[in-house]
Amino acid sequence: MGCVLGKTATPDRRSKSKARRRSGEESTTATSTQPRQNVEQVVPDGATGDKNDGVVETIRQNDVEVRPSERRRLKPEYSLKITQGWPAWLSDVAGDAIKDWTPRRANTFEKLDKIGQGTYSNVYKARDLITGKIVALKKVRVDNLDPENVKFMAREIIILKKLNHPNIIKLEGLVTSRMSCSLYLVFEYMEHDLSGLAAIQTGKFTEPQVIITNIQILSFPPINSSYVLQIKCFIKQLLSGLEHCHNNGVLHRDIKGSNLLIDNDGILKIADFGLASFYNPRHKQPMTSRVVTLWYRPPELLLGATYYGVGVDLWSAGCILAELLAGKPIMPGRTEVEQLHKIFKLCGSPSEEYWKRSRLPNATLFKPQQPYKRSTAETFKDFPPSSLPLLENLLAIDPDTRGTAVSSLNSDFFNTEPYACEPSELPKYPPSKELDIKLRDEETRRQRGLSGKSHAIDGNKKVRTRDRAGRAVPAPEANAEIQSNLDRWRVVTQGNGKSKSEKFPPPHRDAAVGHPLDPSQNSGPVSFNGADDSSFSSSLFDSKSSRSVKEVGTTGGGLKRKHKRGRSHTISSSKFIRAFLPTSMDLRFKSREAVFGNRR
Numbered sequence: 001m002g003c004v005l006g007k008t009a010t011p012d013r014r015s016k017s018k019a020r021r022r023s024g025e026e027s028t029t030a031t032s033t034q035p036r037q038n039v040e041q042v043v044p045d046g047a048t049g050d051k052n053d054g055v056v057e058t059i060r061q062n063d064v065e066v067r068p069s070e071r072r073r074l075k076p077e078y079s080l081k082i083t084q085g086w087p088a089w090l091s092d093v094a095g096d097a098i099k100d101w102t103p104r105r106a107n108t109f110e111k112l113d114k115i116g117q118g119t120y121s122n123v124y125k126a127r128d129l130i131t132g133k134i135v136a137l138k139k140v141r142v143d144n145l146d147p148e149n150v151k152f153m154a155r156e157i158i159i160l161k162k163l164n165h166p167n168i169i170k171l172e173g174l175v176t177s178r179m180s181c182s183l184y185l186v187f188e189y190m191e192h193d194l195s196g197l198a199a200i201q202t203g204k205f206t207e208p209q210v211i212i213t214n215i216q217i218l219s220f221p222p223i224n225s226s227y228v229l230q231i232k233c234f235i236k237q238l239l240s241g242l243e244h245c246h247n248n249g250v251l252h253r254d255i256k257g258s259n260l261l262i263d264n265d266g267i268l269k270i271a272d273f274g275l276a277s278f279y280n281p282r283h284k285q286p287m288t289s290r291v292v293t294l295w296y297r298p299p300e301l302l303l304g305a306t307y308y309g310v311g312v313d314l315w316s317a318g319c320i321l322a323e324l325l326a327g328k329p330i331m332p333g334r335t336e337v338e339q340l341h342k343i344f345k346l347c348g349s350p351s352e353e354y355w356k357r358s359r360l361p362n363a364t365l366f367k368p369q370q371p372y373k374r375s376t377a378e379t380f381k382d383f384p385p386s387s388l389p390l391l392e393n394l395l396a397i398d399p400d401t402r403g404t405a406v407s408s409l410n411s412d413f414f415n416t417e418p419y420a421c422e423p424s425e426l427p428k429y430p431p432s433k434e435l436d437i438k439l440r441d442e443e444t445r446r447q448r449g450l451s452g453k454s455h456a457i458d459g460n461k462k463v464r465t466r467d468r469a470g471r472a473v474p475a476p477e478a479n480a481e482i483q484s485n486l487d488r489w490r491v492v493t494q495g496n497g498k499s500k501s502e503k504f505p506p507p508h509r510d511a512a513v514g515h516p517l518d519p520s521q522n523s524g525p526v527s528f529n530g531a532d533d534s535s536f537s538s539s540l541f542d543s544k545s546s547r548s549v550k551e552v553g554t555t556g557g558g559l560k561r562k563h564k565r566g567r568s569h570t571i572s573s574s575k576f577i578r579a580f581l582p583t584s585m586d587l588r589f590k591s592r593e594a595v596f597g598n599r600r
């Protein structure tokens, strides 16, 4: 792919309207001017188009081409500096993000492997040819150099530059050039992520078992103090990173296992600040509620809150702590409505006082007719006792009672034995990122196909690869837009005349409220009671689609892939998607619109 630009480009009508819809809260850039695209040749991806391609990190004064119009637009103190080596589409729109930095050239890195694919990026493992260090290069898609997209990316850069903490991924540099239309973010390379490690670790609640990977055999005992202190070590690092974010006025807004990267020394770093935002608790500004991956999304966001704070990240942290202790996601909802239902069943529905006080936009739609009681104590009865008060706090329905990262760090969980181990004392794991696990599962499936049966290990212990794949269930994307659109569509087309109680089954039909996590069914997401969920679903889905959804939901691997690509839908839903959201790229646009479209 290359970019062909021979004249000043005007964003097409679609981009313009997209830009208009996204304008608002989230733009944190130096200027709000329209981009001027003035590259005059075809520049292949990765090529800089510069004559001095071999020159690394040198500021070439000749690169400074500031037009009089630009001088007027840019702040005088850096109007000359920021264009040094930077493409105009970036320096025009995102001056603050790149100020004080000089771009690295693409040919000073050697790409080794593609290691990840996000909604807005491809991530590569690469070697820095100057230092010899292995790094991660995140190539961000800046669709059509749309200024709103550039601002979106700029915000991530600004936030990353502001944060400086051992538990937050460090942005080490940017790769682009004056003539390039792509941008790479350079990060320290991290071998693992928490969802991958959690997938490897599952089984701890069951009998001692042996898990085979194509790299090495790992054996896990039932949950024991050694595992608990490892969990403490990870959660402590997560909370320390969050403390730093929150102290610096940053909300991450997409805390989940796959965004918590871990290096070979056991250091956990919060990554992916693509949905992060600045906030000021003393001057709260409205923000979008359509952030955070569904399974980790707090109730206030599901209820449409636009004024919120650190509680959103703490809720996600609570979900992750419980997930690590349970060995599987604790509330794997398939729709926003179902997510909220799972939350109410586990954490209780909000008090009358909270409904009144919070005045949440979707309260009338989602308020259950009868209250739900909190059932965390029964559900988590096998967890270490010191984890319960912390979980009760983090998973509090009212965000004001969730405390802070600091108060969580001061909780008994971290101050009673077994204490968190040091990161360096954590066991060494094989590469365990989502992609690694996918490759490993494919290899295992291939092997099984060859032998026609599971491998027998250690006498009569068998590897249940399907179960394991089912456990490696990354959460669906942060903006489950399709699904929520689907919900809305169904509410509109089928919900007319239906009472609210059809959205939530009355508590007496919730046979499973408080049903403890069943360790013997560790093969998929936590289900408090399958029948309960399907009865719940049936009010939203017709029998045919409800069945399809259930099938998807009960096979973890399927859920993983389908959710990841945003296709966890029934036949009727995919028709709906085709009709309204023709391509996956549109879904991404849609997500970003949701992020940018309705604030301030």
Ligand SMILES: Nc1ncnc2c1ncn2[C@@H]1O[C@H](COP(=O)(O)OP(=O)(O)OP(=O)(O)O)[C@@H](O)[C@H]1O
Pocket (backbone or CB within 6 Å): 115, 116, 117, 118, 119, 120, 121, 122, 123, 136, 138, 169, 187, 188, 189, 190, 191, 193, 258, 259, 261, 271, 272, 273, 274, 433, 434, 435
């Ligand atoms: N520093 C890193 N080291 C190793 N792998 C990384 C690094 N940064 C990102 N990755 C891998 O690339 C994947 C995508 O990266 P990232 O989450 O930052 O992109 P994104 O486009 O914002 O993704 P998402 O759609 O999940 O929001 C990650 O899940 C991770 O596996």
